[in-house]
Each structure stands twice: as C-alpha cells, then as structure tokens.
Amino acid sequence: MLVDSRTPNPKSFISGANGDWELVIGLEVHAQITSKSKLFSASSTSFGGEPNDHVSLVDAAMPGMLPVINKYCVEQAVRTGLGLKAKINKRSVFDRKNYFYPDLPQGYQISQFKDPIVGEGTVHLDMPEDGAVEVGIERLHMEQDAGKSIHDLVPGKSVVDLNRSGVALMEIVSKPDIRSADEAKAYVTKLRSILRYLGTCDGNMEEGSLRADVNVSVRKPGGEFGTRCEIKNVNSIRFIGQAIEYEARRQIDILEDGGQIDQETRLFDPKSGVTRSMRSKEEAHDYRYFPDPDLLPLEFDQDFVDEIAASLPELPDEKKARLIEQYGLSAYDADLLVDDPDTAAYFEAVAQGRDPKHAVNWVMGDLAAHAKSVGKPVHQAGASAEQLGSLIDLISDNTISGKIAKDVLDIVIAEGGNPAKIVDTKGLKQVTDTGAIEAVVDEVIAENPGKVEEVKEKPKMVGWFVGQVMQKSGGKANPQTVNAILAKKLGL
Amino acid sequence: MSDLTELNLAEARDGLKTKAFSAREITDAYLSAIDASNPALNAYISVTHDQARAMADASDEKLAKGEGGTLEGIPLGIKDLFATKGVHTQACSHILDGFQPPYESTVTSNLWRDGAVMLGKLNMDEFAMGSSNETSYYGNVVNPWRRSGGDNAALVPGGSSGGSATATSAHLCVAATGTDTGGSIRQPAAFTGLVGIKPTYGRCSRWGIVAFASSLDQAGPLSRTVRDSAIMLGSMASHDPKDTTSVDLPVPDYEAAVGRDVRGLKVGIPKEYRLDGMPGEIETLWQQGVEWLKQAGAEIVEVSLPYTKYALPSYYIVAPAEASSNLARYDGVRYGLRVPDDDVITMYEKTRSEGFGPEVKRRVMIGTYVLSAGYYDAYYLKAQKIRTLIKRDFEKAFADVDVLLTPTSPNAAFAPGEITDPVTMYLNDIFTVTVNMAGLPGISVPAGLDGRGLPLGLQLIGKAFDEETLFRTAGVLEESAGFTARPEKWW
Structure with missing residues (x-):
C-alpha cells in the first residue's frame, strides 16, 4: 500500500506545457556488506583478484553443495537496521528467486522476499532550501550478489567470473517519499554516509559496492501516483540525478502528448544521458519465490540485537548536532564535515584545544580544495591532524601570517615535515619588529x-x-x- | 572357505576382527560377484575395482594392528546420488555426463572414516525421481526376485534406490547407501526382501548428496538384516556444520537397540492406511505384524491420522517445486553435459532437453507450475499448510503411542513397463511419503511373501530422532517373521 507522506512543494515542481508536474521517486539501494567472506560460503570478498579466484564449491553451485549463513553478515544487516532506526525482525526467511543466467550458478538467487531481516525505518535529510525531509525505509533484506558475464574478452564467446557470486548484499528499499532529483541524491549521499559510519558498507560506487535501482513516476502535484519506471543499476550519485531528470522529462512529454506510461525496466546510459527500455512488464520474470529449503528461518534473540546496538557508533545526525553544539559550527559546516566519518574525526582532532572556526576553515577550505584536486578524502590529503593543528597554532601565536601558512601547508603536503621546523629552516617567521x-x-x-x-x-x-x-x-x-x-x- | 558374500554385515565385521578372512578377500569376492552378475542385473553403473582393493588393503593393515573402525573392511555399494571424490557421480542423469566431483559427501566420508570399502556406484532413478528404477540414464535395474510359477519376466527393484536394493539383495555388496525423499529406501527394500531405514530429517548430513527435494531428502542404509542397518546408520549419521538442517544430537548406539524386547511398547495402527482396493495379502500381512508384536508383549492401539489422504498430492507439489529449483543449476555452463549453441538461451534449452529424461522433465514442469505467480497460493502454499497438518497428526498420535505399524507399499514388485501412468506410479509411495512430509524416521522390514513368492515389507514409523525404538521393534518383527526366503539365482 503506497502512502503519500509529503506535502507538495512547488519549488520541486517541473513545469510542463500545460501546468506543473511533481516527481515521485523511490530507491532500492544495493549495498555490499563489508565482510571478509561471502553470505553463504567462506570465499573471500576482496575486490579484484584473478577471475574465479574467490570461488568455493558452494559459489559455483556444484551438485550437493549447501549454503551456510555467515553470522557476521547477519550482524552487519542488524547494525544497518539499527542505524536506520528501523524495526529489526528477529525471525526472517531466506527465499529463492529463480531465474536462469550464466553468472547465476545456482539458477536462483538466495534473497529474502516475504520476511526480511529489517522492517520500516527512516532516513533524515537536511535540504539546503527546504530543510528537514524524512524519507521512509520500507525494508532491508539480505541477498547474494551474482557473478559477472564478460562479453568482450574472448572473441565470439562470453565468459563468466564468479568472484562476486555469493557476495552479501543488503537491499535497502525506500518508500516513495522522494520528490526531486536533488532529494534522491541527498538520500543516497546520506544513506552512504550512514553505512560508512556503521562500517557495514564501504559505499564505493566505482567498485560497485553501492548501486541503486531508481523508481520514477510523475503526477499532477498532490494527485494520484503515476505509473512508475524502474531504472536499474545506476552506479553514481551524479548519474542518479541525471537519470531522474531525463526520465521525468521523458514521462512528462509522453503524458502531455496524450500518451501513457508503460510500466517497465529501463537502463541509464551515462554517455548519452538517456534511459532506454530494457524489458516491459510483460517480459518481466516470474521469479517463483519460495522459502529456501536448505536454510532454516533466521532467528535470533533480543540480546543479540542489544549487543550490536551497544556497539553502534555516533551516527551522522547525532554527530552533526554535537558538532554544532560543541564547536559552535554552522549547520552548513557541520553537514560538510559529517558526510564522511573520517573527515569529522580529522576535524575534531584538529579542533582539539584550538579555535574551531579556524579548524573548520582550514579543513574545509585549503585542505579540502587540495583533497578534491587529488581525488582523495580530506583526511588522506597529505597533512595529518597534528601537522595542520600545529600550522594553525603558528598563525594563532602570530609566528606566521595566514598567507605564509598556505605556503607552509603546500610544503607539508608536498614534502611532509613539522610546520614549525619548516617555518624555522625556511625563515618564514613573521616580522613583528x-x-x-x-x-x-x-x-x-x-x-x-x-x-x-x-x-x-x-x-x-x-x-x-x-x-x-x-x-x-x-x-x-x-x-x-x-x-x-x-x-x-x-x-x- | 565358504562364499564370503553370503555373510551379512555383522558377521563379516566379526570375521574380519577375528581374521577369519581379510578385507581384501571379502572385497575380491564381491568384485568377482559384481563382474559376474552385474551384466544381468545392472545394479552398478561404475565399479571401482582399484579403489576398492586399495581401501581393503588399508583396512587389512589396520585390522592386523588390532585397529580399525566399526565398518573396517566392509565392502559397500554407494548410490550414485552421493558425491564420491574423483568417482562417477551423476545421479544417473545424462546431464551430469563425466562429472567426477573434487569432494566427498559427508555421509560417505563418515563411512570411509569408519573403515568401509567402496565397491562402486549404484544405479538409481534419474535424480532419485522414480519408484521403479526405470528412469535411469543407465537403463533399468533388474530385481533378483521373480514371480513363482514359471513367469520369468524381469521385475523392477523399486526406486529410486533400485541399484542399492538389487546389489544388496543379490549379494553384490554387504549393504548399500540409499536416499529417501518419498520412499526411495523403504519401497525398494520391501520389493527386494531387505531392511531399509529412512532416518529422521536432519539425522544424516545432506552435504554432498545431489539434491532432489531438500526439505525431504535423507540418506539411509539398505541391508539384509535390521542389525546391519543399525550398524550402518550409526556410521552415516552425524551433525554437520556444512548442512544447517542437520541436527546437533549425539548418535546413539543403534546396534544396542536391536534385540531389546517390546513388552509394554504401544504400537499405533493408523486406520487411514487401510486403503480401498488394497490387495488382501497386504492387509493380511499387516494383521500378521500386529499379531507378532502383540505376542511379543506390545500393546496395540488404533490411531487416526486424518490428513493422510492429502499427503500424496501435497508431496507431489512440494517435492517437484523444490526439484525444479534444485535442478536449475544443471545449465551446461560449468560442468556436465553442454549441447552448444551460439545463443545462451538456446544452449540451455538444448542441454536441458537432451540432458534430462522424461520423468525429470515432468517434475521440473510441475514444480515450475506450482511456484508460478497466480498458482503459488493454490498449490505450493496449500501443500505446505497440509504438511503442517500432517505433522500435527503424527504429533497427536505419538502422544499416545511409541511407534506406528503400516505396510511399506500397496503392492509387491511389478514388471517394467507395467505401470505407465505417472499417477499410478506415484501411488507406490502412498504409505511412505507421509513420513518424509513429517520428517520422521521410518523403517521397512521384510515380513513375508505374496501369493507369487515376492517379498512384502512392513513399515514402522517412529518419533523424531527415536530410531532406537524403530530398530528395537524392527528386530522383533524380523525375528517373528523369520524371513529367510532368497531369490532363486537365475542371473
């Protein structure tokens, strides 16, 4: 049952030939669980490696092989559920999703269909203009990843790499609570941030650790939900925004021409920026889900949940509130800092015993700019919190000017070393005489x-x-x- | 020396311990018997002469030192459904052509750990789907038993563990492993005058056994005596962390249960097992069983299992549903048969069309149908509900009694080709499938001959993980029946 949780916001409307349209978006995010071994086998989950290096008898679906649930993956799923402030289901069931594909060795994917491990939850967004937006989580379930078919390696043949086959995924399904491409991007950014804080998914979209199926429909503002199209497997936040914008416009054009939307699965092509039909509703698979008889229902007690809850780290929302409170940061600065837990930790180390305003300016200013230019996270940009901290101290006690400090930072990043010593040896001390x-x-x-x-x-x-x-x-x-x-x- | 293949397992074990003969001698005796008889009976589809001799020699070394396990030097036949490392493992299907796994099933590992010797792989219905061993890619298995009165027609050994039944009955192995999804150990045991037990679901690991219907499949032995089955099961059973449906309970000393009396034991007779049109001989034998147990001091109680009549139709929904999914992995991509084509879908279609026989295809289609959108609730879900009700029937009955006595099958062995209608064939499992549906243990004991000289079996059904009561009661039935009949050797 779809429930409309939002009040139409004219700022998000898309104008058409004869009036405004409102976007309705729901996302299914597939997040690879951070774990050493696969969901039902002891094979390694490490990225890379020679094709078919990380394949056990179970992953290759040899006759008579049986899945055994990886307890750590279960903990990770529960941890994620708790991070999403969601209901944890102490009894869940693994089902088989049946379809044929060469990179699906069993001929079925083990997933959770009727009884997922995690139920309803919430993700809180802070939109720059519209403020707080609550996006409902419908469910989170665990499932196996498939292998990879490669069609351009051997001429005239397709080959299969099963390294990913059986790797644990969490599918996190949102409610259709999202009303713009920006909100969708903010949602995935926030979700990724929560997963990184929890340590349950590395959120690396380039390596495929996080990808999204995007359900898009349009309607007259506040009207009945329209027919949706699902855009499969979008693997960057930028592409998610582009795909939604293209798809919205495509649907509006069809509707304004008097046509109707066919429910279908589409693919986004980043090169051309368009979505293309992949299969229609009629061509949709009948997956013949049924409970996997090789696996008993997954059951655990409240103690198991409580133990995980006790080990939960501070999450982005709480950290943001604390940074504002503790360091007097603006909401904007705090938002930037908490996106990545390591950046936030880096900031706090720099701010320790110093003026937090200086700390945030340097972390999010010069250092962030440098980090961006070399494509690294801020805390790995080349200056340790200690180095940046002592640099700020040199400004505060008037040993150097802010301008010289920028030069010293460049030296620290390029050559390393102690800022005070650099200032000394290079004679950069400020002249106050x-x-x-x-x-x-x-x-x-x-x-x-x-x-x-x-x-x-x-x-x-x-x-x-x-x-x-x-x-x-x-x-x-x-x-x-x-x-x-x-x-x-x-x-x- | 007398023919070593005449010995049952307990006798062979004792002879080996006392060094009356060597493991190599008894193994060679069986290999000779197989080489001489198998062309006529087609019980073995792969005979592992070298491996058998090597294993026997290793056993002799241990026996010489006074060491060795409970099955040291005992030559066994292994159903082709069990993965045996580097040895033919094809579930008697064309689709697994050439497949030799790089791993050993847990059940066979347990047997080798205890010193048993592998003679080879035994014929069976393709993917264990059949009640007559007529669906094997390797041809029919022939029952050593024939009807008396000059009718020399070949008979089926039952199925799906037909090779196991014929090989054990014709003394081509001391005992054999089987698997039972709806009666595949018990019905062939009954058809060939053997003992066969399907233990409680979860008693034996399913790891390394080619799956037919995962929620029903269980491994068990076929043997010539109750004691032999008890010894075999004691080795086969284990808790296995690799099979999460296997149960972490200690394995009792089953052999110790054989020979215990049944005084005061409450034996239930389920009235719903009295079928309309059931041959009078079956009914008479069942009554005879009741009398034997009564005379031995057991108390006979009539019980009701009202959902029995729904068991067979429900079974033929649940088992094919699971099979349709379990057999999806045979797609020609990674191992076994591949019928090539440029297009992957066509490759699948050609491989599976050629690789699977008609009965397997029928069940895959039934299973696919009952799981399909729009039919799931009406078939699969309803069948699962009935399964719960069947379990409840047994729970209620076992509140009042210790064990149930029923016939094993509604008829004796028949001729190949005699039953062509699949539903009539499925009716062979009518007394056995309920036990799989409820996950309970069931044992078939040879109890008499029908009017044409063919063996008939009685089935005992026990509480979950109470195989000991089954062995104890079966031992009493065996003794009372005094079943000594042997097929006249024609092969």
Whole structure:
C-alpha cells in the first residue's frame, strides 16, 4: 500500500506545457556488506583478484553443495537496521528467486522476499532550501550478489567470473517519499554516509559496492501516483540525478502528448544521458519465490540485537548536532564535515584545544580544495591532524601570517615535515619588529614619491603600499603592523 | 572357505576382527560377484575395482594392528546420488555426463572414516525421481526376485534406490547407501526382501548428496538384516556444520537397540492406511505384524491420522517445486553435459532437453507450475499448510503411542513397463511419503511373501530422532517373521 507522506512543494515542481508536474521517486539501494567472506560460503570478498579466484564449491553451485549463513553478515544487516532506526525482525526467511543466467550458478538467487531481516525505518535529510525531509525505509533484506558475464574478452564467446557470486548484499528499499532529483541524491549521499559510519558498507560506487535501482513516476502535484519506471543499476550519485531528470522529462512529454506510461525496466546510459527500455512488464520474470529449503528461518534473540546496538557508533545526525553544539559550527559546516566519518574525526582532532572556526576553515577550505584536486578524502590529503593543528597554532601565536601558512601547508603536503621546523629552516617567521618594518616602509615611501601624493587623494591606494612592503619583506611582515605604520607615516 | 558374500554385515565385521578372512578377500569376492552378475542385473553403473582393493588393503593393515573402525573392511555399494571424490557421480542423469566431483559427501566420508570399502556406484532413478528404477540414464535395474510359477519376466527393484536394493539383495555388496525423499529406501527394500531405514530429517548430513527435494531428502542404509542397518546408520549419521538442517544430537548406539524386547511398547495402527482396493495379502500381512508384536508383549492401539489422504498430492507439489529449483543449476555452463549453441538461451534449452529424461522433465514442469505467480497460493502454499497438518497428526498420535505399524507399499514388485501412468506410479509411495512430509524416521522390514513368492515389507514409523525404538521393534518383527526366503539365482 503506497502512502503519500509529503506535502507538495512547488519549488520541486517541473513545469510542463500545460501546468506543473511533481516527481515521485523511490530507491532500492544495493549495498555490499563489508565482510571478509561471502553470505553463504567462506570465499573471500576482496575486490579484484584473478577471475574465479574467490570461488568455493558452494559459489559455483556444484551438485550437493549447501549454503551456510555467515553470522557476521547477519550482524552487519542488524547494525544497518539499527542505524536506520528501523524495526529489526528477529525471525526472517531466506527465499529463492529463480531465474536462469550464466553468472547465476545456482539458477536462483538466495534473497529474502516475504520476511526480511529489517522492517520500516527512516532516513533524515537536511535540504539546503527546504530543510528537514524524512524519507521512509520500507525494508532491508539480505541477498547474494551474482557473478559477472564478460562479453568482450574472448572473441565470439562470453565468459563468466564468479568472484562476486555469493557476495552479501543488503537491499535497502525506500518508500516513495522522494520528490526531486536533488532529494534522491541527498538520500543516497546520506544513506552512504550512514553505512560508512556503521562500517557495514564501504559505499564505493566505482567498485560497485553501492548501486541503486531508481523508481520514477510523475503526477499532477498532490494527485494520484503515476505509473512508475524502474531504472536499474545506476552506479553514481551524479548519474542518479541525471537519470531522474531525463526520465521525468521523458514521462512528462509522453503524458502531455496524450500518451501513457508503460510500466517497465529501463537502463541509464551515462554517455548519452538517456534511459532506454530494457524489458516491459510483460517480459518481466516470474521469479517463483519460495522459502529456501536448505536454510532454516533466521532467528535470533533480543540480546543479540542489544549487543550490536551497544556497539553502534555516533551516527551522522547525532554527530552533526554535537558538532554544532560543541564547536559552535554552522549547520552548513557541520553537514560538510559529517558526510564522511573520517573527515569529522580529522576535524575534531584538529579542533582539539584550538579555535574551531579556524579548524573548520582550514579543513574545509585549503585542505579540502587540495583533497578534491587529488581525488582523495580530506583526511588522506597529505597533512595529518597534528601537522595542520600545529600550522594553525603558528598563525594563532602570530609566528606566521595566514598567507605564509598556505605556503607552509603546500610544503607539508608536498614534502611532509613539522610546520614549525619548516617555518624555522625556511625563515618564514613573521616580522613583528616595528623598527625593521618601519625601515622597509621608509624605503618604499622614499622610492615612490608620486604614489605618496596620490594616496593622499585616494586613501584606498594604501593597499598598493601594503603590497610593496609585503613583497620587500618576503611576505613575512605582520600585516597589521604594516598597516598601522603606513597609516601613521602617510598621514592617513 | 565358504562364499564370503553370503555373510551379512555383522558377521563379516566379526570375521574380519577375528581374521577369519581379510578385507581384501571379502572385497575380491564381491568384485568377482559384481563382474559376474552385474551384466544381468545392472545394479552398478561404475565399479571401482582399484579403489576398492586399495581401501581393503588399508583396512587389512589396520585390522592386523588390532585397529580399525566399526565398518573396517566392509565392502559397500554407494548410490550414485552421493558425491564420491574423483568417482562417477551423476545421479544417473545424462546431464551430469563425466562429472567426477573434487569432494566427498559427508555421509560417505563418515563411512570411509569408519573403515568401509567402496565397491562402486549404484544405479538409481534419474535424480532419485522414480519408484521403479526405470528412469535411469543407465537403463533399468533388474530385481533378483521373480514371480513363482514359471513367469520369468524381469521385475523392477523399486526406486529410486533400485541399484542399492538389487546389489544388496543379490549379494553384490554387504549393504548399500540409499536416499529417501518419498520412499526411495523403504519401497525398494520391501520389493527386494531387505531392511531399509529412512532416518529422521536432519539425522544424516545432506552435504554432498545431489539434491532432489531438500526439505525431504535423507540418506539411509539398505541391508539384509535390521542389525546391519543399525550398524550402518550409526556410521552415516552425524551433525554437520556444512548442512544447517542437520541436527546437533549425539548418535546413539543403534546396534544396542536391536534385540531389546517390546513388552509394554504401544504400537499405533493408523486406520487411514487401510486403503480401498488394497490387495488382501497386504492387509493380511499387516494383521500378521500386529499379531507378532502383540505376542511379543506390545500393546496395540488404533490411531487416526486424518490428513493422510492429502499427503500424496501435497508431496507431489512440494517435492517437484523444490526439484525444479534444485535442478536449475544443471545449465551446461560449468560442468556436465553442454549441447552448444551460439545463443545462451538456446544452449540451455538444448542441454536441458537432451540432458534430462522424461520423468525429470515432468517434475521440473510441475514444480515450475506450482511456484508460478497466480498458482503459488493454490498449490505450493496449500501443500505446505497440509504438511503442517500432517505433522500435527503424527504429533497427536505419538502422544499416545511409541511407534506406528503400516505396510511399506500397496503392492509387491511389478514388471517394467507395467505401470505407465505417472499417477499410478506415484501411488507406490502412498504409505511412505507421509513420513518424509513429517520428517520422521521410518523403517521397512521384510515380513513375508505374496501369493507369487515376492517379498512384502512392513513399515514402522517412529518419533523424531527415536530410531532406537524403530530398530528395537524392527528386530522383533524380523525375528517373528523369520524371513529367510532368497531369490532363486537365475542371473
């Protein structure tokens, strides 16, 4: 039963030829469970490796082989359920989803159909303009991943790599509570962040650890739900946004031309930015789900759940609230910091005993910019929290200026080392000796009599003098002192 | 020395222990018997001469040192459904052509651990689907028993463990492993004058046994005496972490139960097992069984299992449903037969069309149908509900009695081709499927001959994991029946 949980928001409407349209989106996110071995076998789950290196007799579906549930994967699923503030089902059932495909050795996928391990929950979003949005979680269930068919390796033949076959996935199904591409992207970003905090999925979309099936429909604002199309296997947050936008427009165009939407499965092509039909409802598989007779129902007690709950880390929402409270950060800064737990931890290490505003400016400013340019997370950008912290200390005690600090950071990143020592050995210490600065100021004034006249008419010209003095001092003069002396000497 | 193949398991074990003969000698005796008789009986589809001799020699070394397990040096036949490392394992299907697994089933591992010797792999109905061993890719197995009165027609040994039954009955092995999904141990045991037990679901590991219907399949022995089955099951049974449906309970000393009396034991007679049109001989034999147990001091109680009549139709929904999914892995991609084609779907179709026989195809189709959208609730779900009711029937009955006595099958062995209608064939399992549906143990004991000289069996059904009461009661039946008849050797 679909329930509409949202009040139509005109800001999210898409305008059509004859009025506005509203998007309705629900996502099924497939998240690979972080575990050493597969859901029902002892094979390694590590990425890469030679094809068919990580394949046990069970994964290859040899005759007479039987699945045995990996307890750690069950814990991970429960941990995720708790992180999503969801109902944990102490009894769940594994079912077989039957279909033929060469990379599905058993001829069925072991999944959970009627009785998933996790029931309803919530993901909280903070949208920049619209504020809080609650996205309902319908369910989370565990299932096996399939192998991989490769069609372009051996001419004229298809080959199969079963390394992924049997790897544990969580399918996290949202309610149709999402109303724009931006919300969908924010939802996946938030979900990924929660999974990373929990350590239950690495969220690496490039390696396929996280991918989404996106259900999209359009309707007149607040009207009946429209017919949906499912866009399969979208593997980046950016593509999710693009796919939704394309698909919405496609559906609106059809409806405005008097057509109707066919319920179908579609694929998004990132190169052309369009979605294409994969199979219609009529071609849909009949998966003939039934309880897997090789596996007893999965049952555990409340103690099992409580133990996992007790080990749960601080999650993004709580951390954000705490950062705002503890460090007086803006909601915007806090949001940026909590997205990645390691970045947040890095920030807290830098902020320890220092001005948090300085810490956040440096972490999310220069360091984040550098991190982005080298495609690494902030905490791995090349400066340890200790290094950045001592750099900030050097600014705070006026040993160096903020400008010099940027240069020192570049050196730290490029060559490593202790910022204080770098400042020492490279002679970058700020000059605060008024006598020395006065001498440079006098020099500049003496060399530029014309400019001295000009500045008396146009006091803003003082900036030019500051620049000259700083240049002559190699950037080491204390800017406040320079300003004060210049003002006095130029009679401003 | 007398013919070593005449010895039953307990006798052979004792002879080996006292070094009256060697494991190599008894193994060679069986290999000679197989080589001489198998062309006529077709019980073995692969004879592992070298492996058997090597295993026998290893046993002799242990026996010489006074060591060895409970089955040290005992030559056994293994149903082709059990994975045996490096040896023919095809469930007697064309689709597993050439398959030799790199692993050993838990049940056979247990047997080898205890010193048993493998003579070879035994014929069976393809994927254990059949009640007459007429569906094997390797041809029919022939029952050593023939009707008296000059009718020399070949008879079926029952199924699906037909090779196991014929080989044990014709003394081509001391005993054999079988599997039983709806009666596949008990019915062939009855057809060939043997003892056969299907233990409680979860008593033997299913790991390494080619799956037919996972919620019903159980391994068990076929042997010439109750004691032999008790010894065999003691080795085959185990808790196996690789099969999560196997149960972590200690394996009792089953052999010790054989020979105990049944005084005061309450034996239930389920009235619903009295079928309309059942041959009078079966009814008479059943009555005879009641009398034997009564004379031995048991108390006879009539009980009711009202859902019995729904058991067979429900079984023929549940078993094919699971089979249709279990057999999906035979797709020509990784092992066994592949009939190539450029297009993968066509490759599947050709491989499975050629690889599976008609009975397997029939069940895959039935199973696929009953699981399909729109039919699931009406068939599969309803059958599962009936299964629960059948279990409840037994629970209620076992509140009042210790064991149930029924016939094993509604008829004696028949001729190949005599039953062509699948539903009539399925009726052979009418007394045995209820036991699988409820997951209970059941044993068939040879109890007499029909009017044409063919063996008939009586079945005892026990409480879950109470195989000891079955062996104890079966021992009394065996003694009372004094069944010594042997098929006249024609092969």
